[in-house]
Amino acid sequence: MDKITTVIVDDESKARDAIKNMLSLYCPDTELVGEADGVETGVELIRRVKPQLVILDIKMQDGDGFDLLKRVKDEKFYVVFVTAFDEFAIKAFKFNAIDYLLKPVDVDDLIKTIEKVKLYCKSNLNDISLLLNMINELKKDTKKIVLKTTDSIYVVKIEDVIRCESSGNYTYFYLKDEKPLLVSRTLKEFDSMLHDYSFLRVHQSHLVNVEYIKRYVKSDGGMLIMKDDKIVPVAMRKKDELLKVLGLL
Numbered sequence: 001m002d003k004i005t006t007v008i009v010d011d012e013s014k015a016r017d018a019i020k021n022m023l024s025l026y027c028p029d030t031e032l033v034g035e036a037d038g039v040e041t042g043v044e045l046i047r048r049v050k051p052q053l054v055i056l057d058i059k060m061q062d063g064d065g066f067d068l069l070k071r072v073k074d075e076k077f078y079v080v081f082v083t084a085f086d087e088f089a090i091k092a093f094k095f096n097a098i099d100y101l102l103k104p105v106d107v108d109d110l111i112k113t114i115e116k117v118k119l120y121c122k123s124n125l126n127d128i129s130l131l132l133n134m135i136n137e138l139k140k141d142t143k144k145i146v147l148k149t150t151d152s153i154y155v156v157k158i159e160d161v162i163r164c165e166s167s168g169n170y171t172y173f174y175l176k177d178e179k180p181l182l183v184s185r186t187l188k189e190f191d192s193m194l195h196d197y198s199f200l201r202v203h204q205s206h207l208v209n210v211e212y213i214k215r216y217v218k219s220d221g222g223m224l225i226m227k228d229d230k231i232v233p234v235a236m237r238k239k240d241e242l243l244k245v246l247g248l249l
Contacts, residue, residue: 003031004114004121007049009042009068010035010057010082015103019055019082022107027114039063043071051077052121055101058083066132073128078117143197147173147183154181158197162212162228164190166205174228202242203235210245 006023010016016035023030033049036042038060046054046068054077056065065081081100099113145161147154160176166187173181191201198210202224212227222234222242234242 003029004053004117005033005049005051006030006053006055007033007042007045007051008035008055009038009045009060009065010055011037011060011062012057013037015057015082015105019105019110022105022110023114026107026111029118030114039068039071042068046072046075046077050075053078053080053117055080055082057081069128069132073132075128077128078120079128080113080117145193147181149181149183156181158194159209159211161194161199161209162226163209163230163232164194164199164207174230176228200238200242200245202238203233206232208232213246216242216246216248 008016008019010019016037020032020035023032030053033051034045036045039062042054042056056068056079058065058081065079069079079099082103082105083100099116101109101113143158145156145158147156156173156175160178162174162176164187165172165174167182169184169186171183171185171187171190173183175181187201187205187207191199191207194207199207200210201207208224208226214225214227214229216234217223217225222236222239224232224234224242226232
């Protein structure tokens, strides 16, 4: 496979240098063909070099990453967003299963992202018009989540998610009337994005949809019986928070 031609668009020179160095040292399947410090220079660069991958900052001095995408929507490239964890948009990116990197960029996260890009560069998921449409749809309805397994992409209603269970760097999604899905993201990430949707982290390895709790059992340190009759342990430090949510405290 040819190297993935890559550009970095970020208004912070130190951030660009950090990503550039990590790509050079740890991502031999990429070839950096340019970098830009804002929307205007980024648009010019993308149109000129036509990269396969754009590592794109969200907030820049002369606009944001969406401004850039709208101006190059006829181009085809894969986008990896770079953002700070507390930005409003990060939840949207997660829900649409768009790859992203948190600042400061971690080298292991970058390596994993590049591995995904290698797969998606062979598909039509690098269609920028499609990406923009997905983001627009998300603004209308944030009650769906896109889950990527090793071989498929699933669009799932949040209300159909019974619970999530950690499995190392992966997460099992247990769904209403469907087989479980094994998704290649950590439970911590899903805890962050689902917290506002009646989900509660009751244990280091378990995130549950409160709407599917059938009863709470006090014995053995505490456990939940879910509506699918599965048993979920409750960590001692999470007990009070759970009881408060259930209206029992």
